[in-house]
Amino acid sequence: MGTAVVRLQGTPPRLPGLHRLRAPLNCRTPMRYHIQEGHFDLPDDGRIDRSMNVLAMPDGSGVTFIVSRDALRAHETLAQFVERQMNDLKRQVSQLQETSRNPIGVGPAMRSLAAIEIATRFRQNGQALHQRQAAFQLPDGRAVLILTASSPEPFGESELALWQRTLASFQPRD
Template sequence: MQYPLPEGLIETPAPVLDQSMNVLVFQEPESRANYTIVINRDRMNAGETVERYCQRQIKTLGRQFDEYTVEQELVLHARESVHPYATFASRFRQSGTPVHQIQCAIRLADESGVIIFTLGSSAPFNEAQRAHHATVVSSFMNSMTAVIK
């Protein structure tokens, strides 16, 4: 198979599982502070919904990081019932540094795969950052629909 990378393609047999990660770093124009959008892939447990997957992730993060707090409760969305997705926002400390996150987990077409788009920053998000994350997620969702049809 040809496996796409931003820089080109590689030839390889199909992997059993793709847990690749994309870390995109952006800079706020006015403050010049960095924020990230991290895209990673995972598998849900057998019979697990995207909502339960996120609940499990929240519990795991709560055990891993100091002062872990869910700032925006888990919200489940359905998009034509083909690609359910869930979002939540949290904050915590990692090595003493504050971390703010908004996560959006989207169930993939194979029903066991999930792709997660995480907006991250050391400061609370502004509206432009939230809008950027929403645009990235929406553009992916639109491309998924086009591929499946």
């Protein structure tokens, strides 16, 4: 059985159930949540964006980029956040080796954001992984963006150059 669309003169078409989508948000000012494809208005009621974007080659080869989001806890520094995340990672993977941890700048030189870069290697689900991660606070103060480059192979010169170019290219939204 099909769905009928009823149009009354002077009113736009109305689909069954559409009124539920148009219900007002339970807040005074909705948050405009942007994604690559567009944006949504969502309740601005203290939610923390913990979304992830995974950008991988179709055949699974090469470096996979992962952008993830989180927020600092009350009175937490970026260094404490990174340490907490590393402790979580230790519980999720085996043979974790942190090969470096350094303060870096992300973005163009004149507008660089302070970040912490970590290089690790570990095994997950039996597969060896090599990662570079940069965690940095966004200008709003609490939001943290984590950029990860992950590969089953160690990073060579071209992968490290790609990583550096990617970090240097970051532009926060105004």
